Every structure is written in C-alpha cells, then in structure tokens.
Amino acid sequence: MSHLDTSAPFDPDAPAVPLHRIQEVGAALGLTTRTLRYYEELGLLKPAARSEGDYRLYDEDDLERLRFIKGLRDDAGFSLAEIGQLLEDEDARDRNRDRFRTTDDPAERRAIVDDALARVDRQVASLRSKMERLAAMIEEAEGRRGHLQTHIAELEAGVAPAPHDHRPKGGASRITRAAR
C-alpha cells in the first residue's frame, strides 16, 4: 500500500498532521515522559503513531485527551482506575468513529452518534455527582462560618457566649483518672 514517493503532491503516508515526541508532549502538558508511558501501560491512551525506530508520536487529538485525563486527575480528583472507566467509553468512541466513517447506513450512523452522546452524558453525570458532593461540603463549611459570625455578634454586644457543650480536649484532662 505504500506510495513510496515522498515528493508526491498527495502522499497518503505523509503526515498531514503535526506529530510530537514524548518529551515535547510532557513539557507542554506538565507531565513526565514516565507518566505518559505509564498511562499508555494502563491503557489510558495509545499515541497516534510510532516512528520507524519505534518512537512514540502524539497528535493533537492525543494532547486533548491527555488534557482531559489530567483534568480528571487533578481537578476532579479521580483515580487512574476511575479515569480508565470513563475512557473505556472514549476508546469505544474512537472505534465507533472508524465505523462511522466506513459505513453509509444512516441508521447505523445515527446509532453510533447516539451511543457517543450517551457516553458523554455518563461522563457529565459522573462529574456532576462529584460536584454536588463538593457543594454540600461547602454549604456545611459555610454553616460553620455563620455559627462563628453569630459568636462574633455576641461578643460585639458584650454578651457572655452561650455555654459550649464541648469538653476541653487538651492533653491535661484524663478520663477515669480516679478508681484504681
């Protein structure tokens, strides 16, 4: 299949897209080469191509995917295993994209895109769930904040604070110190 001509106007083997080597990618995204290889080992992403000498070559699609992974890891706090679950869907999406191109049955195409939509919906749902839990924690913390402001108001008014039901907690007090 190889069109040996490198100077042909349309060489199917000529890279139409810019490809990047591993260190370049790492520097661009703030990841080490080791991390990129590790992610590949885990099946999170396979670089778009390999060079003749087996160098990993990443394209823009890979970069975007890596940014997504990094976001899920750093921003959303997912484990790589959880990310793998979310990206297993992405892998299917890639395969479907191929199928999409090679079919012309509109029904099948419709089914594929519907499927992809469902996947993204699951991703969004997963992210939303995380965010709601976070929001609940924020509300809780703001509840504590309000409580403190009440105390401040009491102090401003020169009122003795409501008696705390907390016990000291400091190292000095020992419980059941009496009794043999």
Place this chain on the structure above:
Amino acid sequence: MSHLDTSAPFDPDAPAVPLHRIQEVGAALGLTTRTLRYYEELGLLKPAARSEGDYRLYDEDDLERLRFIKGLRDDAGFSLAEIGQLLEDEDARDRNRDRFRTTDDPAERRAIVDDALARVDRQVASLRSKMERLAAMIEEAEGRRGHLQTHIAELEAGVAPAPHDHRPKGGASRITRAAR
C-alpha cells in the same frame, strides 16, 4: 456507668459526654480501626481521651471531625497531606477554644473568633477553587455534548457530516512507513 465520686459535686473527671471505642467509631463512619490509628499517627485527629488501659476514646466532636476528614478525602478528593493543612488550622482552632474559655478579655476573645473565621474562610475558598475547576470540566464536557447533538441533527436532516479533521488513528496506518 460507675459514678465513682472523688470529692466534689462536680467531678471534672466524670465523663459527661458519651465516649466511643475505636471499632464502634469505625463502623459508624465506614472506616477501619487501622485507618483511625493512621490518621492519629498523621496528626489529623487525637481522640478526646484514653481509658485507664490506654484505649482510645472518641467523643462526638471527634466523630464530626472524622466525617469532615472523610468528606475532604472522598468527596473533595484531597490528599491526607492537604487535609492536614486544612486541619492544622483546626488544631489551632481547638487550642484557641481553650484560650477562649480561660480568658475574659473581650478583645482577645474577639481576636480568637476572628481568627477562627478566617480559617473557615480559607477552607471554603479551597473548596470553592476545587469546585470551580470541576465546573469548568463539566462545561467542557457539555460542549462536546452539544457538538454531538449537532451531528445528530445533521444526520436527521440527511446531510453528509462535515468532514472530520481527525485522521484514522486505528492500528493499520503507519506514519513515515516509506522513509529513507
């Protein structure tokens, strides 16, 4: 409960609050005893008291603190080190609570509560920052969703899809296969 009286009508050593042993606490919060001891080792929480035989005894305050820790870990996805940073503040808060009780200078009391408020504010800010990053990811994902819906609409209309600028990515195509 043995009301072992030493001398006073208000025995400072008598436990006025219910105390719980480690396994009970673990079961209640969904944490193992090992985890509780580990958190203590890290300085995340010191149980309210120890029994005569050195059993750890947790009070309700400890339980609440543990729920907070668990939320930061599971919901917010903070590392225990980061949680330690947020709770270092909490420790200072505990110490301040003691100082608060033992002083009667309104100015000092005011200062202490103000300090506590600032701490909670930092916690909230930290949580908010996490949530905003998460929200950004959600928006991004919903952008992809919208893109997919556009595709669906195109298919519905029987229109050929806009040409993808993605290249195949499937294993078959090798870049620079011709080469030298």
Place this chain on the structure above:
DNA sequence: GCTAACCTTTACGTTAACGGCAAGGTGGGC
C-alpha cells in the same frame, strides 16, 4: 476471677502512581 471480645504497639506487606537508572537503539544537524 475467668474468659471472650476488644484493645494496644510493632512491624512487615500491598497497591497506586509514579521516579530513576541501565543498556542499548534512533535521528537529524554538521
């Protein structure tokens, strides 16, 4: 006052997510 269930500390094992090194191959600029 005996026993079973629980607790203590100590210490080594495990999994996830990489870091880092060694031994050798690659690639493009001179």
Place this chain on the structure above:
DNA sequence: GCCCACCTTGCCGTTAACGTAAAGGTTAGC
C-alpha cells in the same frame, strides 16, 4: 558518517494510604 540528544524496554525504588498478622494487655459479663 558522526555525534549527541532523545528515545526504547526493563527493572528496581519510593511515597501515600492503608492491610494484616503477632504478641500481649484491658474490659465487661458471668
């Protein structure tokens, strides 16, 4: 055609966050 910076796989090391087993002490019920 050479060179050096970059790449490869392989493998051992490390840190965080626990699990788990050992050897012994404690508590509460009977």
